[in-house]
Amino acid sequence: MNNPTNDDRFDGLYLNVAQTARGIEPLLDTMFSFLRRKTDFFSGPQGSEDGTDVAVQKVNEVLAKHVQIYKKDQERKEQQQQLKKKKAAVEKVAKKEKESSSSSCSDNADIMEMGPDGEFDVSSSISTSGSEDDKAKPQSQDSASSSSTSVSPPVAAQNAVNKKVEEGAEKEEEGEEDGKLAPSKGNGGTVPGKYVWTQTLQEVNVTMPLPDGSRGRDLKVVIAKNKLKVVYRNETKVDAKLCKTIIMDDSFWTLEDGNKLCINLQKLNQMEWWEYVCDGDPAIDTKKVEPENSKLDDLDGETRQTVEKMMFDQRQKSLGFPTSDEQKKHDILDKFKKMHPEMDFSNAKIS
Numbered sequence: 001m002n003n004p005t006n007d008d009r010f011d012g013l014y015l016n017v018a019q020t021a022r023g024i025e026p027l028l029d030t031m032f033s034f035l036r037r038k039t040d041f042f043s044g045p046q047g048s049e050d051g052t053d054v055a056v057q058k059v060n061e062v063l064a065k066h067v068q069i070y071k072k073d074q075e076r077k078e079q080q081q082q083l084k085k086k087k088a089a090v091e092k093v094a095k096k097e098k099e100s101s102s103s104s105c106s107d108n109a110d111i112m113e114m115g116p117d118g119e120f121d122v123s124s125s126i127s128t129s130g131s132e133d134d135k136a137k138p139q140s141q142d143s144a145s146s147s148s149t150s151v152s153p154p155v156a157a158q159n160a161v162n163k164k165v166e167e168g169a170e171k172e173e174e175g176e177e178d179g180k181l182a183p184s185k186g187n188g189g190t191v192p193g194k195y196v197w198t199q200t201l202q203e204v205n206v207t208m209p210l211p212d213g214s215r216g217r218d219l220k221v222v223i224a225k226n227k228l229k230v231v232y233r234n235e236t237k238v239d240a241k242l243c244k245t246i247i248m249d250d251s252f253w254t255l256e257d258g259n260k261l262c263i264n265l266q267k268l269n270q271m272e273w274w275e276y277v278c279d280g281d282p283a284i285d286t287k288k289v290e291p292e293n294s295k296l297d298d299l300d301g302e303t304r305q306t307v308e309k310m311m312f313d314q315r316q317k318s319l320g321f322p323t324s325d326e327q328k329k330h331d332i333l334d335k336f337k338k339m340h341p342e343m344d345f346s347n348a349k350i351s
Helices: 011-021 024-038 051-108 132-136 139-145 152-178 301-318 324-339
Strands: 189-191 195-199 203-209 219-223 227-232 235-241 252-256 260-266
Touching: 011 024, 051 301, 219 252, 219 260, 227 260, 301 324
Parallel strands: none
Antiparallel strands: 189 195, 195 203, 203 260, 219 227, 227 235, 252 260
């Protein structure tokens, strides 16, 4: 059920009046002129003494009500903007830390070098002397590996690296087979012949081109929590289920410049990226989405601590060390061991 204070049934009519009146004061003059000439608004009901006082009081009440609604809407929008900046900052810092960690890992991986034949050469950094068991093997068994004197651990490391490379290639091929597109500027995409769209973590913006001179009364836009429908002059442009659920009361549409329909959809889950807007649209690869730029200094104390902890944990993982939570569990276990030296913790597992 729609909020009566957000009744948009007459938007097209009022827009036409506003365009004709050309200004707020002329628009109000037109409205009160209608009430004065065609209704008993100023005279009041039959038998009332002074209807004008009642009329003025009623206008002030309605005006005060909408002033409060406007202020609340502005406060909510400001809170959403602040939340948007914080979440974008978290995404940006996490991405930078991930890139830094990847770079650090590649610097520490110099024990493996690419040979001229395209294989990983590990003989330059790992001892090539065989084990006692290897020396005891018959020569016939070693002939197949006589060209390489590396022992099984280097071979296992090489195989592991090669396997990761193959897995990465397979994942890239799978992504291509899925037919997902790289997101365009604004982390959205284009639906040929219909519209273009962009998104942030909080909202999705759809822009649909229309013929010049279009008016609000030419459009019928229905925004439901799981569906979007757009009809232009009895022609259905969109009628499909949305990718995700939205906040219907905070979503809206506007007609700009007489040739462009702009639809703003507020996401219900503001911690995920959309692959598309409506069912049947081309999907984008959300793994390639680039969050908005921001700085760590822009965050408040609590959010900054969360981001710094996340950065530390990512760095620890990249170096093969325990995260802050894992280290805390280890410290607790070590303390418990010291308190109970008689107990056997050799098979203890920390998860």
